[in-house]
Structure formats: structure tokens, C-alpha cells
Amino acid sequence: MSTQADIIIRNGKVLTMDDANPRAEALAIAGNKIVAVGSEVDVAALSGPATRVIDAGGGTVLPGFNEAHLHIFGGSVELSELSLFRVKGFDALKQKVLEYAAANPDLALIIGQSADYTIISDEERVTRHHLDAILPDRPLLIFAPDHHTAWANTIALTRAGILEGRDVGIGNEIVMAEDGLASGELRESNAIRPVSALGKTGGREMLGVGTGGEPENITAADRAADKEVLKQGMAYCASLGLTSIQNMDGNLYQLELMDEIEKEDGLPVRVRIPFHMKNFMPLSDLETKAAAWRARFQTDRLKCDFVKMFMDGVTEGETAVFVDDYSHKPGWKGEPLFSQEHFNEIATAADKLGLQIAVHAIGDGAVRMVLNGYEAAAEANGKRDSRNRVEHVEVIHPDDIPRFAELGAVASMQPVHPPGSAGLPTEPYLTYIGEERWPYAFAWRTLVDAGAAIVFATDWPVSPLDPMNCIEAAMTRDVWKEGMKDERLSLHETLAAYTRAGAYVEFMEDRKGVLKPGYLADVVVLGGDVEAVASADLAGVRPVKTICDGRITFEA
Numbered sequence: 399m400s401t402q403a404d405i406i407i408r409n410g411k412v413l414t415m416d417d418a419n420p421r422a423e424a425l426a427i428a429g430n431k432i433v434a435v436g437s438e439v440d441v442a443a444l445s446g447p448a449t450r451v452i453d454a455g456g457g458t459v460l461p462g463f464n465e466a467h468l469h470i471f472g473g474s475v476e477l478s479e480l481s482l483f484r485v486k487g488f489d490a491l492k493q494k495v496l497e498y499a500a501a502n503p504d505l506a507l508i509i510g511q512s513a514d515y516t517i518i519s520d521e522e523r524v525t526r527h528h529l530d531a532i533l534p535d536r537p538l539l540i541f542a543p544d545h546h547t548a549w550a551n552t553i554a555l556t557r558a559g560i561l562e563g564r565d566v567g568i569g570n571e572i573v574m575a576e577d578g579l580a581s582g583e584l585r586e587s588n589a590i591r592p593v594s595a596l597g598k599t600g601g602r603e604m605l606g607v608g609t610g611g612e613p614e615n616i617t618a619a620d621r622a623a624d625k626e627v628l629k630q631g632m633a634y635c636a637s638l639g640l641t642s643i644q645n646m647d648g649n650l651y652q653l654e655l656m657d658e659i660e661k662e663d664g665l666p667v668r669v670r671i672p673f674h675m676k677n678f679m680p681l682s683d684l685e686t687k688a689a690a691w692r693a694r695f696q697t698d699r700l701k702c703d704f705v706k707m708f709m710d711g712v713t714e715g716e717t718a719v720f721v722d723d724y725s726h727k728p729g730w731k732g733e734p735l736f737s738q739e740h741f742n743e744i745a746t747a748a749d750k751l752g753l754q755i756a757v758h759a760i761g762d763g764a765v766r767m768v769l770n771g772y773e774a775a776a777e778a779n780g781k782r783d784s785r786n787r788v789e790h791v792e793v794i795h796p797d798d799i800p801r802f803a804e805l806g807a808v809a810s811m812q813p814v815h816p817p818g819s820a821g822l823p824t825e826p827y828l829t830y831i832g833e834e835r836w837p838y839a840f841a842w843r844t845l846v847d848a849g850a851a852i853v854f855a856t857d858w859p860v861s862p863l864d865p866m867n868c869i870e871a872a873m874t875r876d877v878w879k880e881g882m883k884d885e886r887l888s889l890h891e892t893l894a895a896y897t898r899a900g901a902y903v904e905f906m907e908d909r910k911g912v913l914k915p916g917y918l919a920d921v922v923v924l925g926g927d928v929e930a931v932a933s934a935d936l937a938g939v940r941p942v943k944t945i946c947d948g949r950i951t952f953e954a
């Protein structure tokens with residue numbers, strides 16, 4: 399027998415993420431599978447006249463990155479929007495907005511992204527008056543990095559019909575000022591959507607995150623435009639070394655668009671999309687939608703096999719749910735989006751259908767409620783290998799730390815989110831949670847040491863999607879106060895949380911996430927050796943080749 403390789407990658411520092419064979423020099427791919435991982439000599443034996451040989455130039459070769467928590471449609475749309483990342487102060491904001499507005503004279507709504515809560519100053523919150531002073535005559539909407547809060551100018555609020563306020567449901571708020579009119583601050587998707595709907599995508603970028611379910615009145619042109627947006631977004635994913643993405647909002651519309659792209663061009667990354675269960679939906683949706691979509695979309699390239707939910711909002715918007723009061727606001731702990739009873743009922747029903755559950759829980763109160771629900775499901779249905787996920791786990795109550803291991807739950811965390819990391823401000827976050835909770839905030843090491851499985855991701859477009867940027871943030875994270883515990887993981891653990899653990903949480907560890915013969919050929923070749931550079935230089939190590947399913951999806 400002689401397998402002839404289609405692709406050989408040689409002269410690399412191959413970090414396989416396979417504990418049985420952790421390092422190699424070369425690997426070979428035939429079709430969509432890895433056929434050999436080993437020494438230069440062993441792998442060269444599989445070379446033939448048609449083999450494409452890639453010289454890694456001594457760079458690190460890894461399993462393709464798995465972004466375990468992103469919002470692909472929203473992120474893809476934002477690639478063309480105004481970025482306010484690291485913009486600080488009124489004047490800088492004004493300059494950015496005016497430049498972008500001048501360059502985009504036909505946009506019905508100017509949308510800015512990644513505006514810090516303190517973009518105007520550390521003391522004052524953005525209001526419509528600030529934005530009116532920048533752009534009075536065209537609708538303007540700027541989003542906080544977490545997308546849970548946005549600020550609009552007066553003309554945008556007026557056109558959206560919400561200048562005088564509106565009841566937008568529990569956990570959502572059009573913040574009102576003393577003059578009886580909207581202040582400009584909009585909290586959570588029901589409050590933001592009336593304004594975002596003025597934009598060119600009709601607010602469809604909030605799909606799934608909002609309460610709309612499926613977009614309405616979609617024309618053939620909308621559909622084609624949305625597909626184009628997704629294709630650009632996924633090409634961007636491939637350019638960053640990603641071979642798998644796990645979307646955290648979902649509906650049938652996005653699944654169908656992805657399926658069409660797969661049939662027309664082939665998806666450049668593996669895509670996983672959930673059914674998004676909201677608090678007003680009937681329990682029967684788990685069967686008629688979640689389970690039905692799972693049956694319809696179940697290939698290794700496009701899957702719908704889990705349920706996404708939100709238990710709370712965000713700390714800066716005071717919508718995260720804590721066990722004890724917010725430090726700056728006695729009497730307020732936040733309000734959960736589901737009662738414990740209701741959540742337990744859904745978790746139990748989803749678990750019974752064999753569906754994994756992933757729930758956004760930022761505050762320790764929300765994390766506890768989610769773990770309670772997983773426990774209730776295990777009690778009702780019997781314990782199974784459920785790998786239920788908690789998204790973010792920004793603060794955990796010390797009593798709940800061991801529960802991840804006990805319940806087999808996975809902590810899905812974002813190294814680009816701790817205040818003070820990746821260019822984020824420390825305030826108001828640290829004041830809101832209070833110093834007594836700092837040791838339990840973004841507690842990666844503590845959770846891993848307690849036996850929790852952990853995946854890393856960016857929550858794009860909440861934070862930049864680049865895995866190397868995120869890995870650098872993980873490795874350079876600083877403590878908030880001298881003497882605090884260092885919560886960083888090792889470089890190897892961090893890389894595993896971006897590769898092998900991502901496959902585990904998708905129940906695909908038997909075929910991807912490590913470089914091993916017989917596994918799917920998902921590989922990233924980096925232009926440098928990650929073990930040889932300083933932590934602060936990791937983001938400078940760029941992907942030079944991305945291979946997904948045996949196909950080259952990116953070449954520098």
C-alpha cells in the first residue's frame with residue numbers, strides 16, 4: 399500500500415495537542431484527513447509527484463483554531479462599520495464619527511462599534527446630547543463592546559419612535575432622563591432594535607440575540623446580501639487561522655444561508671449553530687425546532703445540535719445577576735431572564751432530548767441558577783455526558799466552583815474580557831462588583847484547578863476575533879491588585895482551550911482538535927514559533943496557511 403499525500407507540511411514545530419505524541423516535525427494530509435504526523439523522514443515517504451509541500455519555516459503548526467463563542471452574522475456585518483475600539487474622549491469620538499459619516503454619505507444609520515462605557519470620560523455616561531453635538535442631522539447609534547448597551551442621538555430615537563420611551567419588556571430598558579425623554583442609552587436588544595432597524599440590514603445583525611426569532615419580509619436581494627456578508631465573515635475567520643466556529647445566536651434563517659453556502663462553494667470553516675430559546679417560547683419548541691433542526695443539519699461541516707439561552711445581561715449595564723448586591727448600588731442584584739423553576743424545566747426537557755445547553759451567565763447569581771438547572775436536569779433524567787456550557791462565568795461564587803466538575807459542565811470564557819485586559823478599561827466594572835468579588839472574577843486557573851473543562855473564545859464582535867490576539871491577552875493578563883492570585887493558564891493550556899477543548903465541547907474530540915492520523919485535516923501554520931516569542935509578542939505571530947477539511951482556506 400502507499401498513500402500519497404495531497405499536502406505535506408514540513409519543517410514545523412508541530413504541537414499536536416495529542417498527549418500521546420505531543421510534538422512532531424511534519425504532517426501529511428490525504429483528502430480531508432491527516433494521514434501521518436511525525437518526523438521529516440517518515441512523512442516525506444508519503445510524498446508523490448502531485449503532493450503539495452508546504453515549508454512551515456520553523457513556525458508552529460497547530461490544530462486549526464476553534465472559536466467556541468462568536469456571533470458570525472453580527473461580526474461579519476461589523477467588518478464594514480465604524481470601529482471605535484480604543485477611541486477615548488469626546489473629541490476623538492467626534493473626529494472618527496465625522497470621518498466615517500463623510501465617507502458613507504448614503505447610510506440611513508451610522509453605526510459605531512466597540513465604544514467603551516467610558517468613551518466620553520470616566521465620570522459621565524454617553525447621552526443623546528453628546529451624540530447630537532457630534533452629528534445632529536443623521537441617525538447615529540454606537541454600541542458598547544458587549545452589545546448589550548447602545549447609545550443613539552435624538553434624530554435616531556425620533557425616527558425609531560422611542561424618544562418618549564416605550565415598555566420593552568423585562569431585562570430591557572430605554573433609559574429615561576429627568577426631562578421625561580429618552581437619555582439616549584438603550585439597554586439590551588429589545589431597546590436597541592427599534593433604532594438598529596433603521597440600518598441597511600434592517601437590524602438583522604441582531605438575529606437571535608433579539609427576540610425576533612426569524613427575520614420577516616426577507617426579499618431575494620436581502621438574502622443574497624446576507625449570504626455575501628456571511629461569506630466575507632467566514633473568509634475573515636479563515637484568515638485568522640480558524641477552522642471551526644461555534645455561533646451563539648441561531649435561527650433557521652442563518653442555518654439555511656450556511657447550508658446554501660456549503661452547497662454552492664463549500665464552507666471555509668466548520669459551523670455550529672444553536673437553537674436560541676427565549677423566555678417567552680413554549681417548551682414544545684425544543685422538539686419542533688431544536689431537535690428537528692438537529693436532524694436536518696448534522697454534518698461535520700454544519701451542525702445545529704445545542705440550545706442557547708441568556709440568564710442575565712452585563713455588569714456595566716447593571717443587568718448581570720449577582721448573589722449579593724452590586725457594590726455601588728445597595729439593594730440591586732440584577733434580575734434574571736428566567737425564573738429558576740422555568741429554567742429547570744427547559745434544561746430538563748432539553749437534556750431529555752439529548753441536546754447540549756449553553757447559557758450566557760455573567761454574574762455569580764446567574765451562574766448559580768444555570769448550574770442549578772443542570773443539576774435538576776441530571777436529577778430528573780439521570781446523569782449523562784452532557785457537557786453543558788456556561789458562557790462567560792465572569793464572576794463565580796466560591797461555593798459554586800467545584801460544581802463544574804461535579805456536573806461535567808464546561809466554562810466558556812473570554813481572555814479578552816477581563817477589565818484591564820486587551821485595552822479594556824477597569825471601570826466601572828471593578829467598582830460595580832467590588833473588591834471582595836475580584837478573586838472570583840475571570841477565575842480561569844481556579845476553575846481549571848477545581849477540575850472544570852474550559853474553552854476560550856472572543857465573543858466576536860464583542861471583542862476582536864483574532865485568536866492570536868486573544869491568546870496574547872490570556873498570557874499577559876495582569877492582576878488588579880498586588881498579591882492577588884495569578885489566574886493565567888500556561889501557554890499549552892491556553893492553546894488547548896482554543897483547539898482540543900473546542901472539539902470536546904462539540905462532542906467531536908474523536909475526529910478533530912488534535913493532529914493525529916485519521917483525524918480531520920484542520921490545521922493552522924503560523925509564521926513564527928509561539929514557544930520562542932515573548933508573551934507580549936504573541937499577537938504578532940500570524941497565520942500563514944489555514945487548512946480546513948483538507949482544503950487550503952487561507953494563504954498569507
Ligand SMILES: [Zn+2]
Pocket residue numbers: 467468469646857
Ligand atoms: Zn455572545
